[in-house]
Amino acid sequence: MSDEQYDPQALQAKWQPRWEELDPFRAVEDAGDERPRRYMLDMFPYPSGDLHMGHGEVFAIADVVARYWFQRGYNVLHPIGWDSFGLPAENAAIKRNAHPAEWTYANIETQATSFKRYAISFDWSRRLHTSDPEYYRWNQWLFNRFFERGLAYRKGGLVNWCPKDQTVLANEQVVAGRCERCGSEVIRRELTQWYFKITDYADRLLDDMARLEGGWPDRVLTMQRNWIGRSEGADVRFEIEGRDEPVTVYTTRPDTLYGATFFVVAVDAPLAEEICDPERFSDFEAYRAEVAKLSDIERLSTDKDKTGVFLGRYAVNPVNGERIPVWAADYVLSDYGHGAIMAVPAHDQRDLDFAMKFELPVRVVLHTGMADPGETGVATAGEGTMVNSGPLDGLTKAEAIPRIIGILAERGTGAGAVNYRLRDWLLSRQRFWGTPIPIIHCADCGEVPVPDDQLPVTLPDLRGEALSPKGVSPLASATEWVNVACPKCDGPAKRDTDTMDTFVDSSWYFLRYCSPGFEDGAFDVDKVRLWGPIDQYVGGVEHAVLHLLYSRFFTKVLHDMGMVDFTEPFERLLNQGQVINQGKSMSKSLGNGVDLGEQIDAFGVDAVRLTMVFAGPPEDDIDWADVSAAASQKFLARAFRVMAEAGAASAPGVDTATGDLELRKVVHRTIDEVTRLVDSYRFNVAVARMMELTSAARKAIDSGPGAADPAVREAAETLAVMLSLVAPYVAEEGWERLGQPPSVARAGWPVAEPSLLVQESVTCVVQVAGKVRDRLEVSPSITAQELEELALASEKVRFHLDGTPRKVIVRAPKLVNIVP
RNA sequence: GCCCCCGUAGCCCAAUGGCAGAGGCAAACCCCUUAAAAGGGUUCCAGUGUGGGUUCGAGUCCCACCGGGGGCACCA
Numbered sequence: 001m002s003d004e005q006y007d008p009q010a011l012q013a014k015w016q017p018r019w020e021e022l023d024p025f026r027a028v029e030d031a032g033d034e035r036p037r038r039y040m041l042d043m044f045p046y047p048s049g050d051l052h053m054g055h056g057e058v059f060a061i062a063d064v065v066a067r068y069w070f071q072r073g074y075n076v077l078h079p080i081g082w083d084s085f086g087l088p089a090e091n092a093a094i095k096r097n098a099h100p101a102e103w104t105y106a107n108i109e110t111q112a113t114s115f116k117r118y119a120i121s122f123d124w125s126r127r128l129h130t131s132d133p134e135y136y137r138w139n140q141w142l143f144n145r146f147f148e149r150g151l152a153y154r155k156g157g158l159v160n161w162c163p164k165d166q167t168v169l170a171n172e173q174v175v176a177g178r179c180e181r182c183g184s185e186v187i188r189r190e191l192t193q194w195y196f197k198i199t200d201y202a203d204r205l206l207d208d209m210a211r212l213e214g215g216w217p218d219r220v221l222t223m224q225r226n227w228i229g230r231s232e233g234a235d236v237r238f239e240i241e242g243r244d245e246p247v248t249v250y251t252t253r254p255d256t257l258y259g260a261t262f263f264v265v266a267v268d269a270p271l272a273e274e275i276c277d278p279e280r281f282s283d284f285e286a287y288r289a290e291v292a293k294l295s296d297i298e299r300l301s302t303d304k305d306k307t308g309v310f311l312g313r314y315a316v317n318p319v320n321g322e323r324i325p326v327w328a329a330d331y332v333l334s335d336y337g338h339g340a341i342m343a344v345p346a347h348d349q350r351d352l353d354f355a356m357k358f359e360l361p362v363r364v365v366l367h368t369g370m371a372d373p374g375e376t377g378v379a380t381a382g383e384g385t386m387v388n389s390g391p392l393d394g395l396t397k398a399e400a401i402p403r404i405i406g407i408l409a410e411r412g413t414g415a416g417a418v419n420y421r422l423r424d425w426l427l428s429r430q431r432f433w434g435t436p437i438p439i440i441h442c443a444d445c446g447e448v449p450v451p452d453d454q455l456p457v458t459l460p461d462l463r464g465e466a467l468s469p470k471g472v473s474p475l476a477s478a479t480e481w482v483n484v485a486c487p488k489c490d491g492p493a494k495r496d497t498d499t500m501d502t503f504v505d506s507s508w509y510f511l512r513y514c515s516p517g518f519e520d521g522a523f524d525v526d527k528v529r530l531w532g533p534i535d536q537y538v539g540g541v542e543h544a545v546l547h548l549l550y551s552r553f554f555t556k557v558l559h560d561m562g563m564v565d566f567t568e569p570f571e572r573l574l575n576q577g578q579v580i581n582q583g584k585s586m587s588k589s590l591g592n593g594v595d596l597g598e599q600i601d602a603f604g605v606d607a608v609r610l611t612m613v614f615a616g617p618p619e620d621d622i623d624w625a626d627v628s629a630a631a632s633q634k635f636l637a638r639a640f641r642v643m644a645e646a647g648a649a650s651a652p653g654v655d656t657a658t659g660d661l662e663l664r665k666v667v668h669r670t671i672d673e674v675t676r677l678v679d680s681y682r683f684n685v686a687v688a689r690m691m692e693l694t695s696a697a698r699k700a701i702d703s704g705p706g707a708a709d710p711a712v713r714e715a716a717e718t719l720a721v722m723l724s725l726v727a728p729y730v731a732e733e734g735w736e737r738l739g740q741p742p743s744v745a746r747a748g749w750p751v752a753e754p755s756l757l758v759q760e761s762v763t764c765v766v767q768v769a770g771k772v773r774d775r776l777e778v779s780p781s782i783t784a785q786e787l788e789e790l791a792l793a794s795e796k797v798r799f800h801l802d803g804t805p806r807k808v809i810v811r812a813p814k815l816v817n818i819v820p
Numbered sequence: 821g822c823c824c825c826c827g828u829a830g831c832c833c834a835a836u837g838g839c840a841g842a843g844g845c846a847a848a849c850c851c852c853u854u855a856a857a858a859g860g861g862u863u864c865c866a867g868u869g870u871g872g873g874u875u876c877g878a879g880u881c882c883c884a885c886c887g888g889g890g891g892c893a894c895c896a
Contacts, residue, residue: 336895421895626832688843765839770877772839809876815838819876
């Protein structure tokens, strides 16, 4: 029995510097390296301080997979970098009267130090920071490529504005009417901003998800599908009395066209103002002003009463010539479809609510067997038979839709159409700590991109108070920086003073890792061909429609540019759960925060990592109050003693075939099962198997063949390699005690011997009417017929059975069920 | 309101439609010890949220409901 204590802190102090020398996790790019390649990526961290418990979980989980791949002999790329532009650095800089870079790079160093202690299997040679000019230069270069292709454009319009952060936001960054970052209520402002034309890729973003099925969590795919929101229907042109041009509306229910009893224009659409009857204009303006005062949360609330005003005008239904009144309302959105709708109250609940409020007619055109919506207030949206619809009468909904589209097309008053909820990606931000948009505005030449050879456009040196938000970008105050000569005509011109959304930085960083120092473009196309796409991506579900959608978009554009040969960046995606405490998210106000560094100081890196992995399935939340890092530490101490005692009792290279057979069977069954469990990402169960192996070895040492038995060495060596996925320090120490050279991380994954997996006999359960009545020890290779005979011969079975059984179900060799 | 996921011992979690328990925590007890700690070991505990259905057989599949979590929610 070893009297040595397991001292995690001592092992960390011993092995961390050794690993720095050994550098065991370098990705190899030699053409001669024949090993299959794997690319593992963790969502890179934002340097907001030191690593927290959430980082502790995600990196521990991803590292199990990465280290497993290393052990399996793959050539693994597992890089690390920092998503280091962003608002918190800027706010910290204002508070401290400093430059955002000071806070940012200090935090990066803190996190890098913590990562090294946490022993994640990174290839540190590829480290990048998005706030480095060497990185963001290529954001600008990519922006220029997008601009050339018409995928980056500037337009005016209503945008989402966060009053606290004093910047515009993309639609994806507005969650339930609030700023995704700070939670403030978002308001709408009229601004001219830069956009990426992600809507051009809506169909491909949608269609390609079919290939991600199985590799990505269903809920993320669902969220992206909902976000893109493709719908099919028809555009229908309505004449407006007194207006030359007809107005087009989009509808998913062209079959109900004969049921349109009024027409609604979005109150904030220019069309509403234009077609409003002058006598009604003051009413309209008053209503519009009222709506403008509402926040999006109020405006979009579904239980809010319908509001609107009659515009004093009439639209003409193209199929029956009927005059229907035109209203303005805020339940119609100006930026979806055409900003105007035909209202069919009988078959659309929103239209019905509006019709009831303003006493507009309700006409049923689809007989569904339900009560009259005009009476009940419940619109009928289901299937049925068309009525009151001229040529459509008698058709079903499914038949009527193509028929009416055909009729409209024939008359030139409509056509089939597709619409998306997805809007273009607004990328301008009125903040400092980001990538300057590389555009120069010239009075004569317009929007002129900064020539590639003049990139990067670096940030001017602003700090402290100069960064405080003023509603326009802080860059605007750097007059020397702003005023430049136009690259085209050399005349006086001004730089664009906005910076890019930091989601631009993260949309392609995984490509940069393949050639982090590359100077002739954003990335070396050949290197990306070598490594891409990412085999496994691991990160939080909060990016389901942000980072992940943007990255998919970038990848498709780069594919169209011939720069990458794949169309989806992430083959597999794993969303780890959150670490919570006492049933709630950790927060300062609740006072339930747990500090990762303190946990490591108390229990050691290995125990914290093991706790994260063992707590449950990786996608489940971990309640830190429900798990025990102390227990993990105890297990690791047990494992340590087994390895140390085996190492002290025998030397490497023993003939394992002479070892204790019972223990050897446990070892090889464990190898077999843990391999399958890790392959299927059931890490918590894999850890349980390692615990069982440890117990079996303990028992063999204490009350079996003893520590010197070759099977004990085999068990201990197997344990060391398996543990290296989760608890690298104790695994490395154990490996050394076993007389093996470092690093255990590259020792190679053990292979189960098939001969040790077969069992000599198995217990067969014999049921009568589903109840267990006997157990038989039988050969695993027994035939169904032999087993049936054996079971029917059983005394216990016969006791519970009178007469001949009706049926006997045999599942050799494990089960027989006799139906009396 | 609509859609999705999850309900297994006091707790965290296992169980290709086939004996409900692998592992851990907590608890109790035993061994070791002058004692305690550390260590080694043993034991206790649910019939799977509820009610139906399919099946020879259901924790697992289907339906409804209850409870928890998440997503979407004037997108015509």
